[in-house]
Amino acid sequence: MKHKLCVLAVSGALSAWHGTTTAATAVTLYGVLDVPIEYVNRVAASAATPNAGGSRFAMPGVGGLSASRWGMRGTEELGSGTQALFVLEGGFNADTGAALSSGLFSRVAMVGLKKAGVGQITLGRQTTSLLDGLVNFSPLRFAATYEPGIWWMGLNYRESNMVKYTGQFGQVQAVAHYSFGTGVPALAAGNLLANGGAGENPAHHKDNTAYGASVMYLDGTFGLGVGYDRWNPAITSGQTAKVEKISVGGSYATGPLKFSAGYRWNKGDFANGNTFLRDDYWWAGVNYKATPALGLSLAYFYADVKRAAATPTSAPTSPPNMQQYTFLADYNFSKRTDVYLAVGYAHNGSLSFDSAATAYAFNYPSMAGQKNMVGVITGIRHIF
Template identity: 30%
Template structure:
């Protein structure tokens, strides 16, 4: 009898021990570094005229290569009933110097926590917007050309120049090939629920050989909310997009830096792809609007008013010659309307790439981008070529070449 009671007591004690749900944390990352060359890189602006020459540099891929160097932690905890707690902390860094990327933010690439179940997930923190999720994969830069293959100065943000702070994001799982997402970023300004707010929507479909995606982003006071959300950026009194350069420094983001006074930034994009054997043919189109120029959202030294509207068309194809060798080619055409009576601007860009896998985790690649600028850019000057990630050209033409090596862990 005593033995029986002891056994029952031991069994009851066993049942009282708490059962902990399964959890996992994964350390991951990418190191991407290489040699970059351009035939024309600005060094200064003298009496309104850009100066510069050719440049060789060892650079991290965050600005010119396939994948910006990073390390991150990704975790999940099973809460039962199909519900999971999830988080991502992802730091960007420059492999050539060890410095923090994303303006000095410790986890400037991503930093969020949330819940997921078989129907989708809800996350809160610093995140990518739905345009990145649903449209970026169809652009050359989001598929095989890297940051330097972005549309001029990454004007439509399809290559993640800017993330979204203070954001709540909902993303559905795929149902019959369809999925969707929505994001809202709180402005956090007392007395104004719309100042500095950002919201975005996106949806996509994948089925067989065909894929499609579309998205829309609306950012109020973008000079602060969208372009000024890293530690090295200032307030509405500073131009957080770029600069007009000086006698000791080059210009930055001349394609659209002059539009810091826009009250609203709107980006509408769509893309599609079709797989035919070893080839994937893709098309992406975006419409980027800097609306209501002349507001108090940012400086306006050139006295702009009205709207600056960019339209970009990106046609590209990638082809797997062998399982280890990928070739890519693409063409991008970007046009801007007339602002303050100027003649608008046009940018023509050709992207070429070869990527060879040495193993499942290591590859070497060669990227080449050629760009030609026409018209007048946002700084009121004769438009200069400006390949994303490189210093703008001192002329209307620019060639960028990069030989790099990438390792994933």
């Protein structure tokens, strides 16, 4: 259970204008600690040295199920069904305790207003509409490892300088957003996304902008979501590329079983119109509650890569289609503490489809000539 600190906020300077008032303010401190140990075979020492590498047995910085993080969120009752709200959330590597180099609150930093029956408007760094509308149909809930979440959603699944609307109407959620400059960190030279997340550019207002929307229906049995995402990364100032995604997902739950499946269309073009990546991504999974404490999951992921190119002038190729199977066993000691074991098998690529398209975010660069990769990870997760 998250720990809540409730305080009575008494206005100070504003009382000179509006009189003495009081408003109930709730602040929640929360976080996740997830520390795994992993074995993975046929992994290169780095993306730049594909001929060197082998098996790796280590404690990775990223968690097995969840990225380690801490944060705070709060609300203030403003009256007439209106609330002010904020969220600040940062990530860290639990194996070393080091904060992420991307910033103190690089995961979420937003403030907004919410009104019952109308929805909420939030401003700041947030997740995209595509993620909000589809994540409930992810077989492993966007697990930090052994699920190709970044391949599915894109590196821009968190964006800075965003204004976002979220409305909840019974079982239906509607989300829309616009980013004035995504703020995704610069990546390796030659990649479509290199410097494409530099943020706002007053001289060229379209650079690095993004927008999208999603609609989701979810009840205790059925679920269906559809979403669209557009990003305009600028490798060179004033020359915007284009990355578009459309995705649909669904789920069905009965007794201890839940089935989920979905599809994502993606097309990324360089500023000169040549294709960087065109692929179709499919997934399917089943979750089984074997006991009240033990959950078992089996998932399949498939990427049909139509065309891919490394630079704006490269001839496109059609690499082998990537596949991955993942099995997960998760045992809950309580609502806050669990242990897990996951096994992943990737064919024609790396685990989680790790590649230049994901900026090697999972640290699974492929060895030259390798066709398959196997990983086994186990760890402890605590939620507070």
